[in-house]
Amino acid sequence: MPLKRRGPLQLVQGEVDEVKRRVESLEKNVKSSSGSKEEAFHRCQELRASAEKTLKTLQKLTKADELAPVGNYDQRKLEEERRLQNILERLVTLSLELSPPGPSTQAGNVSKGDTDNNSDDDNSDDFEEDINSDGKDDGDGRTSEKPPSQSAPQIYTVLSDFKAEQEGDLSVQRGEVLKIIKKTADGWWLAQDAKGNRGVVPKTFLKIGPGVDVEHDEDDEDEEEEDDDDDEDEEDDELQQSEQEEEEDEDQTDDGNKSKASNWSTVRKALTEIDTTDVLSAMGAIPSGFRPSTLSKLLAEEGERYRGSHYIQPQLSQSQLSFKDLFLDPDTGKVRARQVRICVCFSLWSCKMIPTPGVGVQVLSRHIRLCAFDGTQVLSNIHTVRASYTSKSPKTWSFSPRMTSILPTVLDGDCFLRCNSLSPDIGILFELGVTFLRNSTGERGDLSCGWAFLKLADDSGNPIPHRTYELPVNGGTPYEKDVMLEAPLSRRSPGGVFQHMLHARRQPKLIVKLKSTNSRTRTQLSLLPDTLLHCLSCFHLLVLHRQLLADTLLMDRPTMQNADIICSPILSTFPVLLDQTDLLDALRSAWLEAETNMSRAQKRDLSYLKQEFSKVYMSSVYFLLRSPSLPSYRWADPPSEEQRARFIYTTLEALKNNQQTTSQSLTPAVFFNSSHSHLAFDIQELTFDLLCVTR
Incomplete structure (x- = not known):
């Protein structure tokens, strides 16, 4: 046999x-x-x-x-x-x-400050004293920490080439393995290489553990190595340029050491951001097509510019003397409807065959960030929808799970997009992402698991039909092309038609359904700002806020040129809800309960609706916003999310019971009740500054 x-x-x-x-x-x-x-x-x-x-x-x-x-x-x-x-x-x-002892016991391999004050004959003694000292150095302010124990040596791998700048530095190359002898608070660590040479290197050039970045099979991967070399050369040029600028700044500063330390902190921060994905890739913790999240970076660095709280504010006209997208109908007193070039409703259905991070990384959230996009720039706010998955099929993401109560906004995949851009290539950008936590370091970050794009008009400029679309998920960033999330077919595997069909079924896909809406929904959406992307289940709250905004800015002001601060706690605090969706869910729940007690005539009476909406807002969300017991909002932090949900539920129930016992709505007396604590009064919680919030 x-x-x-x-x-x-x-x-x-x-x-x-x-x-x-x-x-x-x-x-x-x-x-x-x-x-x-x-x-x-x-x-x-x-x-x-x-x-x-x-x-x-x-x-x-x-x-x-x-x-x-x-x-x-x-x-x-x-x-x-x-x-x-x-x-x-x-x-x-x-x-x-x-390894044999190297030239570390020779002159000048310790700190940069000692080389200027001591002679060549005393450098060897100074080096031994530096290793055994408590780390106080008068030269460049590097203070050492407790050295690692010899029983558990600190082994690190070099992430990028570093060329010695001064006497005492250690030149290292990418992929080289170092033993850390002493760590310092300023980030310059004393290290020893495999040949026994000792010197200091920046800690941002190192990652813990041995690596396999050095290639031994050069014949098979010459093209990849050439690309890596080009990237390294560019990084080295940028690093050298920044270092030259730092040296010029030092000549103009009295305290040169402090200036260099501050400049190096900026360089170290940039290098850390660049190398995080490289480190995780080297660990095998993430697939090759993953990248740092582009849309998460925009949300973090651009502040309010890409948030929904910015886009619901009124937009000024070119003359800055009137509004561009906010008008009143003189006959009805309602906000005038505005038709825009793009107004679509769609549902996120599911994602299939999405690669999963490997060991060493804890996934805190799987989500999709979406926005209007024309291939070069983001044209709307960035909206986030969290995905659900099961451990049995971790590569399949689903949206809008069935729940007994109202579906939280962050889980609702039914969305709308309004955009008035004239770009012919406008569409919806979907960035699949995960928020992760590194188990070894406790570092948090956001990674892109791929992206998909749905163009909303054909080559002739006509809107695409309402149907279900299966969009291929690409690797890399939206500005990269032809980056695969899954490895291509192996050369040794059979290349038959059946094999290629199986391979096609294993490709990552995003399923999106573009759907039509009834006339009432289209009418309500036409009252919203010209550019906005948000959840469909909350648009009626946005419409009521829009009506209150129009009344305050277009009817209650003495003149249209008056820009005084307006006293309105609703208008000043409502935009916060679009950035803290659990508070928006609390308002939606309270308003839904209030609507159940209204008659049909009351629901058709706009003045009554505005009055009741103000009461519900002040008796629910505004009370929560001024409570010191409400934990700060933090994205993808399960303990904080659970504490906030528990506090919001118990507080709303207590306020509801209080209203039922007193048979009246929330009165200002509850804010002075000793059983409830509140934040110190701030005038900004009541003031709506027209000049600061308008776009």
């Missing part, structure tokens, strides 16, 4: 077992001091190269390479990767122990 052929994963497992056996044998020889250190060091380097090559081969394997189906393939592959990582850590530690 012929022997059964072994698959690629089994072959790699055999190689890992062989490398582990040889490493254990080498460790025994080193402990027993049998043989020379030079020979043991040479064997250690060979084993390390072999382990890195095996790990590189393992990371390239896919399930399609196997000759037969393999159960728990991903789990088995991760286990082998962990085994190889542990072997590499042991080899790096052993290599540093066996």
Whole structure:
């Protein structure tokens, strides 16, 4: 009977077992001091190269390479990767122990300040004193922390090339492994390389643990290495340019050390932002097509510009003397409807075959950020819808789950978009993202899992039909093209039609349904600002706010040129609700309950609706906003979200019971009740500043 052929994963497992056996044998020889250190060091380097090559081969394997189906393939592959990582850590530690002493005991390999005050003969003594001292350095303000214990050496991998600037720095190259001898508070760490050389390097150039960034198989990946070299050269040029600017600033500053420290903090911050994804990719924690989230970065860096709270404010005309998108109908007293070029309603249905982050990363939120986009710039606010998933099918995202109570806004995939841009390429940009937490460092971040784009007009400029669209999800950023989330078919796998059909079914997709609406909904949407993207279930609240805004700005002001501060707690605080959706849900719940007690005639009476809306707002959301017990809003923070939800529910129930016992709506007396605590009074909670909020 012929022997059964072994698959690629089994072959790699055999190689890992062989490398582990040889490493254990080498460790025994080193402990027993049998043989020379030079020979043991040479064997250690060979084993390390072999382990890195095996790990590189393992990371390239896919399930399609196997000759037969393999159960728990991903789990088995991760286990082998962990085994190889542990072997590499042991080899790096052993290599540093066996490495011959380098020129670190020579002159000038400590701090930059000592080189100016001491002679060449005293530099060696100063270096030994610096290692054993408590870290107080008079030269450049670097204060050291407690050195790492020798039983658990700190092993780091260099993320980018660093060239020594001054005497005492250590030149390192990308992929090199260093042993950290001493950490300092300013970020310049004393390190030792594999050759025994010692010096200081910036901590932002390092990542913890041994890495496999150095390529050993140059023949197979020459093009990738050339691209990496170009990127590194660009980063080095930018780094050198920034360092030259810092040196010029130092010449003009009295305290040069403080100036350099402040400038280096900016460089370190930029390098950290750039290398976060690279570090996670090297760890195998994220797929290759993932990128830092573009839309999350806009929300974080641009402030109010891309938030819904900015777009619901009125927009001034070109003359700055009137409004561009807010008018009253003189016959009815209502906000005048405005037709825009793009007004669509759509539903996020599901996402399929979305890659999942690997080990070492905890996912706090899976979501889609969406906005109007024309291929070059964002044309509306950025709206976020959180996705649901099950552990049985983590690659499938779903939206709008069925709930007994009202569906939270953040989970509602039914949205509308109003946009008046004249761009022929306008459409909806969908960025699939995750908010993650690194288990090792506690670092939070936002990653893009891919993006999709739905163009809302055909080549002739006509609107696309209302139907369900399956949009391909691309990797990279919206400004990158032809970046795949999944690896292409292996060359060794059969290339038949059936195989390609299976491959097509495994491609990531986003399913979106473009739907039509009734005349009443279209009429209500026409009362909203010209540009806005939000949840359909909340548009009636936005319409009431819009009506109050028009009454205050167009009817109650003495003249249209009057720009005095207006006393209106609703107008001054309502925009906050679009950025804190749980408060918007609280207002929606309270208003829904109030509507159930209205008659049909009352629901048709606009003046009555505005009066009741003001009462409901003041007796629910405004009370919550002024409560010091409400935790601060933080995106994708489960403990904070649970505390806020619990507090909002209990407070609204208490206010409701109070109104039922007193048989009247919330009165100002409740704000003076000793049983309720409130934030200190701030005049901004009552004032609506027209000049500051208008766009």
